[in-house]
Amino acid sequence: MRVVRARARIVAAMAIEIREVRVGDYLDQVGALAALNWAETGFDFPLDLSRAHYEALDAAGVLFALAALDDGALVGYCTAIVSPHPFNPAVVCCASDAIFVHPDVKRMLMQMRSMTAAARTICYATAVALDVSVRAKDAKVRADAAARGALLTPIAKAFSTDIGNEVAYLGVQVHGGMGFIEETGAAQHYRDARITSIYEGTNGIQSIDLVTRKLGANGGASVWALLDELNATIKQVETSNDPAFGTTGAKLRDAHAALERTSKWLLERLAAAPNDALAGATPYLRLFGATLGGCLLAGEALAAKADGAAEPQRYVALARFFAENISVQAPSLEKTVTESAEAITGAEAVLAG
DSSP, X not given: OHHHHHHHHHHHHHTOEEEEOOHHHHHXXXXXXXXXXXXXXXXXXXXXXXXXXXXHHHHHTOEEEEEEEETTEEXXXXXXXXXXXXXXXXXXXXXXXXXXXXXXXXXXXXXXXXXXXXXXXXXXXXXXXXXXXHHOSSHHHHHHHHHHHHHHHHHHHHHHHHHHHHHHHHHHHHHTHHHHSSTTSHHHHHHHHHGGGTSSSOHHHHHHHIIXXXXXXXXXXXXXXXXXXXXXXXXXXXXXXXXXXXXXXXXXXXXXXHHXXXXXXXXXXXHHOHHHHHHTHHHHHHHHHHHXXXXXXXXXXXXXXXTTOSOHHHHHHHHHHHXXXXXXXXXXXXXXXXXXXXHHHTTHHHHTO
16 A cells, blocks of 8 residues: 555656556557566566457457556556456456455445444444433333343444454455455454454453343343334334345344244243353344344334435345344354253363363
8 A cells, every 4th residue: 555655646746647548549659668567577478469459459348448648658557358247247347346246245245234234223222222211201211211221232232343343354355365464454454343342341241241130130021122122123024015125024033033032041041040041141142133133224224215215225135135144043043042051061071171
């Protein structure tokens, strides 16, 4: 990046003009520059600059060329052949451009986008609850909001910072080798994000707080009230009959059921076998975040459609991706919580060796 900036300053100082050109008009000058560059590469086969070849590409409209001119003299150039992308013919790009149309890159980018949006909505919901808990005039409303804010606080902290780490990891992966080195800055985000799941109460502690204090408060009343609200959102998605939602309603319905069953199981185990409940605390928080985040994104999508937002399908697409790729993990997380406690409590044979 420093080299690029230095070059930019040099170009600015030289008053170089950059403009799109036809290669055929500058092929003779290009040939002289290319010969110098070719000699520096050390290749032992000859450079072939065919005027007919470039003119044919020009005529076909697939050749893009930029020239750097100093008082009309060619001092630099770059060329690229543009064509429809193999995975998305509607996108015209250079050979190495528009990687977002690759299905796997799309998956990573949508995962980053949707998880960030879900974490943000959970934090907003937490902030709203805390505001209402001190600003509402009605005492019961304040008390209910305080209980909601207390329930959501460990989820907002732990789920969001876990997501931050995962998104930063994917950011490095999307950039490939360039993401691993310092120039892109992606690796710095990855390192910076890592501390967030440690400070302000490690995420393991947040999970324990959720299970032992927040879930059990008032016999789980805060959880059941929240689940009722999420259920109403799911019903709206199911009855919207919008094909753009895909299987969002079904996936959120499964996630909601998994969260309800797991919450009841944990409440029972807290009294009978607390270590079993603690063993499942972290996957339970993830299950809660995946379900809550999916429902809140679906609520945003429904609101965008109802309010006549400029691009409501953007919200729908984001909610659908999260439901079908993240919330869909809820039933598996339920089994991790309810069926693997013994594998953790009985781990001394491995850990004490």
